Amino acid sequence: MDIQLKRGLLDVCVLAAIKSQDSYGYQMIKDIKPYMEISESTLYxxxxxxxxxxxxxxxxxxxxxxxxxxxxxxxxxxRRLEEFREEWQEIQRIYQFITKEEPKHE
Known part of the structure; x- marks a missing residue:
């Protein structure tokens, strides 16, 4: 995965991990790990x-x-989480464009 894209996603994942309640480093790593690999040296x-x-x-x-x-x-x-949700809609449209099947020419 592109390093810049991953960095942005990690930032949002960390914010999402503390959205509903305060948390500490080790707990955040446990909460994020099922979705994305993250280490202490990355988190802090x-x-x-x-x-x-x-x-x-x-x-x-x-x-x-x-x-x-x-x-x-x-x-x-x-606000950053909300901005990401809006950006995600655009990312989904781009993904659909990139992965759409081209008509086969016979």
Whole structure:
């Protein structure tokens, strides 16, 4: 898969993983893994980039005697998810064009 396309999809997957509730890195990896391969070394730069883009915020909370970082989607992050849904319709039209069967010439 094209690296730029995958990068954009990973960003949206991370936002989707925290859309309904705050989450932490390891849980996000588990939530995304059935759909797309993602590692810690991939996830954490994405989280930093999304935080810098104000699409998520971070807060720490104690869990099992250790501090855990939880990520929360912002209004800007929710808007990015909505934009992706709109973009997806265009991507589907392009996919249909690319994969349409050509008439066979006999």
């Amino acid at each position: 730069p994405i989280l930093r980039r999304l935080e810098a883009g104000q699409m998520l915020t971070v807060h720490s909370a104690e869990h099992g005697g250790r501090l855990r970082k939880y990520y929360h989607i912002t209004e800007q992050g929710l």
